[in-house]
Amino acid sequence: MSRPTLFFDLDGTLIDSAVGITRCVAHALTQLDHPVPTDAELRGWIGPSLRTSFTPLLGNAAKVEAAVAHYLERFEAHGWAEHQVYAGIGETIEQLHAGGHRLAVVTAKNEPHARKIIAHLPFGHRFDDVIGATADGRLSQKPDLIAEALRRLSLDASACWMIGDRRMDIEGARHHGMRNVGVLWGFGGEQELRDAGADQLAAAPHDLRAMLAA
Structure with a gap:
C-alpha cells in the first residue's frame, strides 16, 4: 500500500514567520500613511492571502495593489529570512x-x-x-x-x-x-x-x- x-x-x-510577515505588513501600511494594527491583530494576517487581508482594511483596489507591492518589496529584501x-x-x-x-x-x-x-x-x-x-x-x-x-x-x-x-x-x-x-x-x-x-x-x-x- x-x-x-x-x-x-x-x-x-x-x-x-511572524516577525517577517508582520513587519512587512506594517511597512506596506506605513508607506500608504495608513494606521498600523496592533501586533496581536497583525498575527491574524498570517495564513490568508495578502489581498484577502488588505482589502477590508483599505477598500480601494488600487490601494490594495500598492500595499501588496510595498509588502513584497520589503519581503524580497528582508522578510523572507525573518523566520x-x-x-x-x-x-x-x-x-x-x-x-x-x-x-x-x-x-x-x-x-x-x-x-x-x-x-x-x-x-x-x-x-x-x-x-x-x-x-x-x-x-x-x-x-x-x-x-x-x-x-x-x-x-x-x-x-x-x-x-x-x-x-x-x-x-x-x-x-x-x-x-x-x-x-x-x-x-x-x-x-x-x-x-x-x-x-x-x-x-x-x-x-x-x-x-x-x-
Missing part, C-alpha cells in the same frame, strides 16, 4: 520522507518567495514541489492552491493529506474531500481548527508520524 502524499502549509506549520524553523519539524520531515511519503508545500505565500525560503531550509530538498500564490492574485485561495498541487503532481485528493495551522488549510482540504491535520504550534489555535472541521489535531511535530501510520 502506497503512503499518502503530504501537503504542508508553510507559515505557522514549517516556520514561525525560525519550529523545533522538531525538520526531524519529522526527514522521518516522513524516509518512511516513503511524497512531500510538497502548498502555501498562500507568493510562490517565488516560498521557493526561496524552502531552498534555504535544511530539509527543503525533501519537498517534490512548492505551490504558492501568483503575483497577480489569480491563484491565492487554498482550495485553488490545492487544486494546482494535485494538477502539477498528477494526484487524486484521496491519495493526499493537507497539514496546516489555519482554518484555510482545513477548509481547503475539506473542499476537495482530502484528509487533514490541524497543527497547534502555529497561528490558528485549537478552537479555529476544530471549528473548521479538522480531522485530527497535532500538538507537536512528532505526533504527525503516529497519526499518518494509524
